[in-house]
Amino acid sequence: MDAKQLSNISVIAISILAAFLVALWIGIVFWVLRDIRSRSRDPFVVILAGLVALVLPIFGVVIYRILRPTQTIEEKYLSALEEETLIQEIERRPKCPGCGREVQADxxxxxxxxxxxxxxxxxxxxxxxxxxxxxxxxxxxxxxxxxxxxxx
Ligand SMILES: [Zn+2]
Ligand SMILES: [Zn+2]
Known part of the structure; x- marks a missing residue:
């Protein structure tokens, strides 16, 4: 194996690595965009998150994961619903006609x-x-x- 062959192999290896990194980068940008859209309806936030992932390849996603809203829109909806149910349950609980204390239905x-x-x-x-x-x-x-x- 001479020097020329060696340099050819390294060029191929570097190209493959570069292609892999670019694919990873694009994948991350798309993942971030999809993820942020499930967390925020604000187009400004979506664009900002996309830009962070685009401008800072691979490391942008680390920053994004720290800064992103912790709950998705669906999770927010579910926890609001849970709270609502809890409040309704408290309100539905019967009260004693004599002293107003909460009592069990049975x-x-x-x-x-x-x-x-x-x-x-x-x-x-x-x-x-x-x-x-x-x-x-x-x-x-x-x-x-x-x-x-x-x-x-
Ligand atoms: Zn009572
Ligand atoms: Zn009976």
Whole structure:
């Protein structure tokens, strides 16, 4: 192997490496553009992220990963939805008519002020609302009860 052959091989090796790096660079630019579009709808932010990846080949992506918004738009939407559900759940929780304390839907008495909240079916034992005259579970007739009635 003479010097000419050696230099030929190194030229080929360098070309392959260069081609690989360029492909990687282009791939990174496209990845950054796709990634930022899932995180921001602001066209200025998208262009800026694309420029960082374009101007600083390969290292730009490191900077981008540090600076990018941590949540994608979808993640933001999901966490907002979760929060909404949580708030609704808190609001939907029944309150004691006597003291306003939060109570469970299947409690028949308020543990704080002993007000009657619900009643139990005389036959099947399911929890019923106080004004109900009929058990929706087993159909047996019930006595109308008011919260001030004594506990039986
Ligand atoms: Zn109460
Ligand atoms: Zn019943």
């Amino acid at each position: 409690w028949i008495l308020c543990p704080a002020c002993h007000t009657k909240i619900m009643k139990k079916c005389v036959k099947c034992g399911n929890v019923l609302e106080l004004p109900w005259m009929l058990c929706p579970y087993c159909g047996s007739p019930q006595q109308k009860t008011s919260p001030s009635d004594t506990i039986r």
